[in-house]
Amino acid sequence: MKNEIKLRWLVTGSFLSSVGTSFIWPLTTIYLHNELHQSLTIIGFVLLLYSGTNVVGSYLSGMLFDRFNPRTLILSGLIIDTVAMFVLIFINHWPVYPIFLSIIGFFNGWLTTLINSLGTLIGSRDGRYIFNMLYFAANLGIVLGTSVVGFVYHGSVAPMFTLTTILYVFYFVVAFLFYHVDTSAIRKKHQRSKTKVSLTGPNVTIMWTFFISLGIIWVMYEQWVSNLSVYVTDMGIPMELYSLLWTINAGLIVLLQILMNWMAHFVKNIYLQVYVGIFFCAGSFIILMFAHNYAMFVLAMVILTVGEATAFPTMPAIINDLSPVDVKGKYQGMMNAFSSAGKAIGPLFGGMIIEGLSYQSLFVVCSVSIVLVGIVVILIVNWQGERAQYYR
Secondary structure, three states: OOOOOOHHHHHHHHHHHHHHHHHHHHHHHHHHHHHOOOOHHHHHHHHHHHHHHHHHHHHHHHHHHOOOOHHHHHHHHHHHHHHHHHHHHHOOOOOHHHHHHHHHHHHHHHHHHHHHHHHOOOOOOOHHHHHHHHHHHHHHHHHHHHHHHHHHOOOOOHHHHHHHHHHHHHHHHHHHHHOOOOOHHHHHHHHHOOOOOOOOHHHHHHHHHHHHHHHHHHHHHHHHHOHHHHHHHHOOOOHHHHHHHHHHHHHHHHHHHHHHHHHOOOOOOHHHHHHHHHHHHHHHHHHHOOOOOHHHHHHHHHHHHHHHHHHOOHHHHHHHHHOOHHHHHHHHHHHHHHHHHHHHHHHHHHHHHHHHOOHHHHHHHHHHHHHHHHHHHHHHHHHHHHHOOOOO
16 A cells, blocks of 8 residues: 555546546537527526536535545546446436436536545645646646537537546546555544544634635636626627637646746745735736727736636645645535535626626626735735644
8 A cells, every 4th residue: 555646647637537527518508508409597507506516526525535545435436427427428318418417517526626635645745736737637638628529529419428438437547556545544543533623713714715715716717618708709709719718728727837836946935826816817807898809808818817827726735734634635625615616606696797787897896806805815814824733
């Protein structure tokens, strides 16, 4: 039994999972609407259900990680997830499709949290490097997946789920062979403890500030994924160019993670990366207020991507530092759960503001909300950061 998993195998698992998921998510709306003839309201409910089960899976697997063998948990999740995808190759009519999509959503959240939680057990690498690499792998998978998904889909989801099933079989093989980790010391310590692990007040305050902040930021970020597509195309910009924005996003993240790993050697204040990232995310929405041509949308996306690449992988690294070994899985699960909740709420939140007011009002709300989040994070960290206990 090995003491810790090699990071390259966690990165491989994150990459394979990301490629598979990037096949499913973009085409769900098109398939449900064009082939299964469902209304946009029903489709919105299906996507909300997917994200909701993702939240539950993220939180539950994080709790179980701290109590059971993580290898068993991840292999079990992979088996069920792969079986659900395999079924959808052959049976993908209504209502089978949304039911099995919800199962996939649950176990995608389950697996994401377990990968991050396993990363917390790697003591030979800096936490920032570990989570930067996992984020890098996930976005590299998105680049590959979104670039070929249009060639895979031709009115049937069978080829798409065939490829995804194959990828997850490879993922299972990697996990089965290489996800061995000795957690016996952790389990014995947990069994001896008759009381729950007690975190210091500053740790709890900072972590909950991060959970809520990340949830809010994802609500705003989701406007780019959902409602911005209509806004951009209504300006006469082709859908292909809107899709290219996401190619730019994913490609930049891959490059920026390399830069972030290099900068980690020089920037010792890990919180500084979060501050910079949050305000860059706000800056993208400020630019959108004045965007009237494609070049401005590209600039806004570049600014958003810098913010995303700077803040998003750094937050779980900080949560790792703030949480004792007994409960690292729990808090990584909560981080992923709040992210998934923000993604679930985002499209509905934005749609209500657009219908009640306007797109410009939405951009103002998003930019102001993220700026306020940034200010609160800075104040809380400056207030509690030095008194917090770190478990590096």
